[in-house]
Amino acid sequence: MTKLTGKTALITGGASGIGLAAAKRFVNEGAFVYISGRRKDVIEAAVAEIGASVRGLQADITNPEDLDRVFETIRTERETLDVLFANAGVGELAPLGEITSKHFDYAFDINVKGTVFTVQKALPLLTSGSSVILTGSTTGVMGTPAMSIYSASKAAVRNLVRSWAQDLRGTSIRVNVLSPGPTQTDKIDELLTPEIIESLGNGTALERMGNPAEVAAVAAFLASDDSSFMTGSEVFVDGGYAQI
Structure with missing residues (x-):
């Protein structure tokens, strides 16, 4: 497997789940990969698990100074960036009637504002032909009980990519959305009951939850030159969940 040989990548939210x-x-x-996240211990554990060709950076994408430090580190150590996987994101359950300003700000500050400025601050390092991948969600195109704010934030991510594909005309920089469906991660286990998780899996056409490695395989495709004629697109890795 050598799709990314010689490339430098940054994955935000790269210490767990789909990012890891x-x-x-x-x-x-074949890539050299920077992973960033808010928790130092989790980042260090992820680096140890990956082993080689990886560097961990503690950073909160809602903090502009943290983002500046991340990209200055990459500029100093690698000069340029070929792949940006803006994957950091959060989700909480809150049905209409129980939504608070804190809940709203938490989701949109990380999922939308943090994503916007992660990509914008990366632009000076991105090379011609580089790939930007944003993590979306099937919830961005579906109605989902108790997840309207998270869903709206992911719908915003989808539209950012449509607009940025236009903004990036003439640069040969590609930007696409990778939208997972029900995927078995630690975050899902914390957020949902086993009964709901089982129901989600059964709701896919393949009648099971996805594995983070299956989503990662499509991320590698979008990061590589195999997807060189794709920009502004949304790619679902959802077992058919949002398609049927």
């Missing part, structure tokens, strides 16, 4: 699976896949494909 993507970091492992990118390294296996």
